[in-house]
Amino acid sequence: MKLLTKRNIMIVLSIIVLLVIIFFVLPVSIPIILALLTALFLDPLVKWVEMRFKWKRKVSVIVNFIVFVGISVFLLYYTVTTLIGKIVYFTKEIPNYLNSLSSVWINTQSKLFQYTVGMPEDILAMLENEFNEIIESIRISIITLLSYDRILALISDIPNFLVSFIVFMIALFLFMLELPNLKKTFYFHLTEATAEKVHYMMNRLRYVILGFVKAQLLVSVIILVVSFIGLLLIIPKYAVVMALVIWIVDIIPILGSIIILAPWSIYQYVSGDIAMGTKLAILAVILLVIRRTIEPKVMGSQIGLSPLPTLIAMFIGLKLIGFLGFFIGPMLVILFNTAREAGMIKLNFKI
Secondary structure, X not given: OOOOOHHHHHHHHHHHHHHHHHHHHHHHOHHHHHHHHHHHHHHHHHHHHHHHOOOOHHHHHHHHHHHHHHHHHHHHHHXXXXXXXXXXXXXXXXXXXXXXXXXXXXXXXXXXXHOOOOOOHHHHHHHHXXXXXXXXHHHHHHHHHXXXXXXXXXXXXXXXXXXXXXXXXXXHHHHHXXXXXXXXXXXXXXXXXXXXXXXXXXXXXXHHHHHHHHHHHHHHHXXXXXXXXXXXXXXXXXXXXXXXXXXXXXXXXXOOOHHHHHHHHHHHHHOOOHHHHHHHHHHXXXXXXXXXXXXXXXXXXXXXXXXXXXXXXXXXXXXXXXXXXXXXHHHHHHHHHHHHHOOOOOOOOOO
């Protein structure tokens, strides 16, 4: 019965509440959490404009909010309309691509059989069946992936995204207005010593977020430059356009530029252009190595984590939460380390 103490019951209840928040509340609160983090990130700019032009905070918030909304809406509109247009166009043209791929495959088969003259017929039939099954599976996968049902499902998710985006914008504006009052209310419930530690953590977290953004921009610029140079040497005609496409897609965790370069390389192999396919495959490997080696190092130098914990945090965050976990994982590790440095978490124990 000693286990049923008030302290143990409070610990169990706290763990249960924390698990409920992580698995049920956190996933549906992402727009609000992002709004709060964005407001904290923009707050130094709001204060600078307020001091620079001698404006009241409300005016400074409105100006910064309008600029932020204008940039965000322009980027969102351009990205969504371009992406939907390209997907719809590619979906309509996919039968032509598949027909051309089939004709290329027939030509490849005829060339392949020239080098297999004299081999047993059973082996040739088995090879032909295997290759045909591979091509058919690729064709079915592409048709399924780019079917109208998938496109309609993607389009049907747009209203949900717009609702989340509107909630994010409204919450961002309110957070930007009420941030000083929220800070006062929060610090009012803290002792002086705890308030100093929390203030240290917030400054540290703001520095980390800025460093994180700088690290992502730096890695993105490196990817863009390497992609452009590589494509300029491989296929100059499409170097600019495809470098930009790879640069945009590369933000997708784990896969990144492989999504573009791998199918492109396979297509070149199947069409008989072995040299082009090999060059694209080499470029894909180079970009993957750059992303997986430079990114943890750059992020580690910018946010104060060594490459190994940064890589582990990004991978675990990605697996647990998804795309946002790729960014939230390192932030949680930084928050933990900051709390430990501030003395709020003590790990001075021995086993």
